[in-house]
Amino acid sequence: MxxxxxxxxxxxxxxxxxxxxxxxxxxxxQEHPNLILTKKGVENIKRQLGSVPLFDKTLAKVKNEIDQEIKSGIHVPIPKDMAGGYTHDRHKKNWYVLQKSGILYQLLEDDKYAMHVHSILKEYAKMYPKLPLHPEERSYARGKIFWQCLNDANWLVFASQAYDCIYNFLNNKERKFLEENLFIPYANFLSKENPQFFNRIHNHSTWGNVAVGMIGLTLNNEELINRALYGIKTKNLDHNLTDNDGGFIIQKGQKAGFLANLESPFSPDGYYTEGPYYQRYAMYPFMVFAQALQNKKPELKIFEYKDNVLIKSVTALLNLTDQNGDFFPINDAQKGMSYYSKELVSAVNIAYHFGGNTAELLDIAQKQGSVQLDETGLNVSLDIKQNKIKPFLKKSIELKDGSQGDKGGIGILRSEDKDHELVMKYTAQGLSHGHYDKLSFSYYNKGDEILQDYGLARFVNIEQKNGGGYLKENKSWAKQSIAHNTIIQDETSHFNGEYKTGSIHHSDKYLFDVTNSKLKIVSAKESNAYPNTKLHRTLVLFEDEEFEEPLLIDVMQFTSKNIHQYDLPLYYHGQIIDFNFENTTPPKLLPLGTKNGYQHLWLEGRANLKNKTAQVTWLNKNKFYTFSTLANEGDQCLFTRIGANDPKFNLRKDPGFVIRKSNVKSGYFISTIESHGSYSSVSETAKNAFSNILKIENIVVKDPNYMGWSITTKRGNVHTFILCISNNKKDVSHSINLNSSLINWLGPYYYIKN
The missing domain is CATH 1.20.5 (Single alpha-helices involved in coiled-coils or other helix-helix interfaces)
Incomplete structure (x- = not known):
C-alpha cells in the first residue's frame, strides 16, 4: 500500500x-512579440484600426509596399557589391521588408506576411554558414552580407524585430534551424569575431551592440543581452586604427557596450559628439533598443539613464535643424538630411510615448506625416487626432559637448522672427567624423545658406562615387580648416590636421547670452589649434530698426608669440554684384596652395585692400547680402572657387573669398554680414540693393582686457560695442575711458547707439 x-x-x-x-x-x-510590438500593444492597435488617420495612412502605405514585394518573390543574392550596388541595395531592402512584413502579420493576422518573413530568413540561414567575408576589402571590419560590419548590424536590428513578430508562427524545428544557422552565428560574428567593431565608442558600435541585444532579447538569451549592454572581454583593445571611414582610436581598458555608448558620446544636454548627421543615424538603434529594454527589462529604467538623456537627445536633435527641418551640417554630414528621415520618425514617436507626451513633439510628427507602426505610433496618432498639438518653437540655444558637458559646445542664435539662424561650433573633435574647424560658423536665412559649411565629401550609396563611401577629398578638403568659415594660420589646418592631437582638445565657451532679444551673443576661445596662439571669436546677432533684417557681427581676435599669416575664408552662394576695391584676375587659374585643402581652391581674383571698410555684395535667391570688414593696409581679398586638383569632379564648385592678413603677431577680423533688399525677375526691380553700413572702426581701448568696435551707418548713426575679453561674469562691474568719457556697465559687454 x-x-x-x-x-x-x-x-x-x-x-x-x-x-x-x-x-x-x-x-x-505567448511572450512574443515583446520587443517593439508587444502582445498587449497589438491588441490595442487592432481595436483602433480604421479610426486613427495618421496610423491608418502609414499602415496602408506599408501594406501596399509589402504586397508588391511578396508578388516579386524572394531575393537573397550572394553578396558582392559596395554601397549602391545591386546586392548591397537588395539586402538593405530585405531588412525593411522583413521588419514591415512581421508588423503586418501581427496587425492584420494574415499568414502570408509571416510566411514571407520565414521564407526570406530560411534563405539567409541556408546561405550564412557558407558565406566568407565580403569580397570588398575596404573596411576595417568587413561584413559577410555587406562590405562592412556596420551594415550587417543594420540588417540584424531589423531582422530581429521580424523574427520576434513571427516567433509563435514557427514550430520548434523551424526556430532551431534559424537560430543555429543564422542568428547565433550572426551575433557572434558581429561581436566576438569583430571586437574592433563591437567594443568601442562610435555610432558603428552602437548599431553592433543593439543588433546583438535585439536578437538576445528575442531569444531570451541573457549572455547576448549582457554582451550588448556591457561589451565583450578581450585583450585586443590596445591597438590603434587610422582616422578613416570608421577608424578611431581604441584605448586599452575602455568601457564598451550599449551603456558606454549611451554614456560617453552624449552630453547632459543630449548633444551627440559626432554631430547631428550621425546622431540622427544612431538615434534609431538607441531608441528602439531602449524601447525593447523598457518592454522586456523595465527594471533597467533605460529612459531614465543619465538623467533622461535619450529623451533630451531627441529635442536637442530637433533644435539642430534649420527652418526647413534640415540638420546643420556639422562635421561629416550630407546636406539635405532632415527630421523627415525614418530614424527621426521613430525617435519622435518613442520620445513622445516614453518621455511624458510632450505636446510639442506632435507638431513634428504631424509634419513628418507618418508614424512607427507600434504602440508609440498609435499614441502619437491618437493625440494628433485629438488635436493635442503644440508648436515646436526652435529658440536660441546652447548645447554643451562632452559626457559631462565640459568640452565646449554648439551655440545657435535665432532672430526674433526665427528667419535668421547662426550656428557656431566650439566642440570637441567629434570622434572620427570630426572636422578641424574650431570656432567655425554657418548662417541661414529662412533655411537658405548665407554662409555655408561644406559638409562631407561623399555621395552616399551612389555606386559610381567610390562605391558610395567616403571620397579621398573628404580628408584632403572637407575636413581641412580652409573648407570652413574659420581662421587658418600659415595655410595649416587646426592641430595640423592630426586626429590624435585634435581628439585631446576642445574649445571653451566664453559667453552665450540671449537674454537681450535685440542683441544675442555667442563667444568662445581656442588655445590649442596652433602652438603659442590664442583665438577668440565673438558672434552677435543684432537687431535694430536701422537694419532691414538682423545684422550678423563677427569678431575674430588672434594673438601669437610669432609672426604669421592669417586667412579667414567665407563660403557663400550666389552671384557677386559689387565690391568697393580693385580686383585683378589671373591670366590662368592656379590653385591657392599645395596642401591642407588649399590645393582644392582655384584663385579667381586678388585684391590689395586699403585702410578702410572693404565690402562685397552678392545676390542669392532674390536677396542681397553684403559682407563688410575692417581692412588694414597690406590685407588682401582672394576670390576663390572649390574644384582644383579634382580630376573626378568629386567636389562642388562653390564660390568663396578669403580675407588675408600677413606678417602679423596679433590682430582681429571685425566683419558684418548684412541681409537686405530684394530683386524681382518679373518686374526686373531691385530694392534696397546697397548696404546700409558706411564704415567699421576699431575702438582703441588702452586696457588689454577689453576690445571694442563701432559700426557707422549711412544715416550717420554709430553703434558702439565693448567686450571684456578676460571676465565673462554677468555680475561684474566694468569701467573704462572711451573718447575722453568714463563709461560704466555691468556684465561682459556694453552697447550704445548714438
Missing amino acids: RLQTLKMTKIKVFSLCYSLVFFILITNA
Missing part, C-alpha cells in the same frame, strides 16, 4: 512538473 501510494505520489509530482514545464513553455511562447 505504501509502495503504491509512493508511486502515485511520484506520478502526481511528475505530472505537476510536466504541467509546470508545459505552462512555462506556453507562457514563453
Whole structure:
C-alpha cells in the first residue's frame, strides 16, 4: 500500500512538473512579440484600426509596399557589391521588408506576411554558414552580407524585430534551424569575431551592440543581452586604427557596450559628439533598443539613464535643424538630411510615448506625416487626432559637448522672427567624423545658406562615387580648416590636421547670452589649434530698426608669440554684384596652395585692400547680402572657387573669398554680414540693393582686457560695442575711458547707439 501510494505520489509530482514545464513553455511562447510590438500593444492597435488617420495612412502605405514585394518573390543574392550596388541595395531592402512584413502579420493576422518573413530568413540561414567575408576589402571590419560590419548590424536590428513578430508562427524545428544557422552565428560574428567593431565608442558600435541585444532579447538569451549592454572581454583593445571611414582610436581598458555608448558620446544636454548627421543615424538603434529594454527589462529604467538623456537627445536633435527641418551640417554630414528621415520618425514617436507626451513633439510628427507602426505610433496618432498639438518653437540655444558637458559646445542664435539662424561650433573633435574647424560658423536665412559649411565629401550609396563611401577629398578638403568659415594660420589646418592631437582638445565657451532679444551673443576661445596662439571669436546677432533684417557681427581676435599669416575664408552662394576695391584676375587659374585643402581652391581674383571698410555684395535667391570688414593696409581679398586638383569632379564648385592678413603677431577680423533688399525677375526691380553700413572702426581701448568696435551707418548713426575679453561674469562691474568719457556697465559687454 505504501509502495503504491509512493508511486502515485511520484506520478502526481511528475505530472505537476510536466504541467509546470508545459505552462512555462506556453507562457514563453505567448511572450512574443515583446520587443517593439508587444502582445498587449497589438491588441490595442487592432481595436483602433480604421479610426486613427495618421496610423491608418502609414499602415496602408506599408501594406501596399509589402504586397508588391511578396508578388516579386524572394531575393537573397550572394553578396558582392559596395554601397549602391545591386546586392548591397537588395539586402538593405530585405531588412525593411522583413521588419514591415512581421508588423503586418501581427496587425492584420494574415499568414502570408509571416510566411514571407520565414521564407526570406530560411534563405539567409541556408546561405550564412557558407558565406566568407565580403569580397570588398575596404573596411576595417568587413561584413559577410555587406562590405562592412556596420551594415550587417543594420540588417540584424531589423531582422530581429521580424523574427520576434513571427516567433509563435514557427514550430520548434523551424526556430532551431534559424537560430543555429543564422542568428547565433550572426551575433557572434558581429561581436566576438569583430571586437574592433563591437567594443568601442562610435555610432558603428552602437548599431553592433543593439543588433546583438535585439536578437538576445528575442531569444531570451541573457549572455547576448549582457554582451550588448556591457561589451565583450578581450585583450585586443590596445591597438590603434587610422582616422578613416570608421577608424578611431581604441584605448586599452575602455568601457564598451550599449551603456558606454549611451554614456560617453552624449552630453547632459543630449548633444551627440559626432554631430547631428550621425546622431540622427544612431538615434534609431538607441531608441528602439531602449524601447525593447523598457518592454522586456523595465527594471533597467533605460529612459531614465543619465538623467533622461535619450529623451533630451531627441529635442536637442530637433533644435539642430534649420527652418526647413534640415540638420546643420556639422562635421561629416550630407546636406539635405532632415527630421523627415525614418530614424527621426521613430525617435519622435518613442520620445513622445516614453518621455511624458510632450505636446510639442506632435507638431513634428504631424509634419513628418507618418508614424512607427507600434504602440508609440498609435499614441502619437491618437493625440494628433485629438488635436493635442503644440508648436515646436526652435529658440536660441546652447548645447554643451562632452559626457559631462565640459568640452565646449554648439551655440545657435535665432532672430526674433526665427528667419535668421547662426550656428557656431566650439566642440570637441567629434570622434572620427570630426572636422578641424574650431570656432567655425554657418548662417541661414529662412533655411537658405548665407554662409555655408561644406559638409562631407561623399555621395552616399551612389555606386559610381567610390562605391558610395567616403571620397579621398573628404580628408584632403572637407575636413581641412580652409573648407570652413574659420581662421587658418600659415595655410595649416587646426592641430595640423592630426586626429590624435585634435581628439585631446576642445574649445571653451566664453559667453552665450540671449537674454537681450535685440542683441544675442555667442563667444568662445581656442588655445590649442596652433602652438603659442590664442583665438577668440565673438558672434552677435543684432537687431535694430536701422537694419532691414538682423545684422550678423563677427569678431575674430588672434594673438601669437610669432609672426604669421592669417586667412579667414567665407563660403557663400550666389552671384557677386559689387565690391568697393580693385580686383585683378589671373591670366590662368592656379590653385591657392599645395596642401591642407588649399590645393582644392582655384584663385579667381586678388585684391590689395586699403585702410578702410572693404565690402562685397552678392545676390542669392532674390536677396542681397553684403559682407563688410575692417581692412588694414597690406590685407588682401582672394576670390576663390572649390574644384582644383579634382580630376573626378568629386567636389562642388562653390564660390568663396578669403580675407588675408600677413606678417602679423596679433590682430582681429571685425566683419558684418548684412541681409537686405530684394530683386524681382518679373518686374526686373531691385530694392534696397546697397548696404546700409558706411564704415567699421576699431575702438582703441588702452586696457588689454577689453576690445571694442563701432559700426557707422549711412544715416550717420554709430553703434558702439565693448567686450571684456578676460571676465565673462554677468555680475561684474566694468569701467573704462572711451573718447575722453568714463563709461560704466555691468556684465561682459556694453552697447550704445548714438
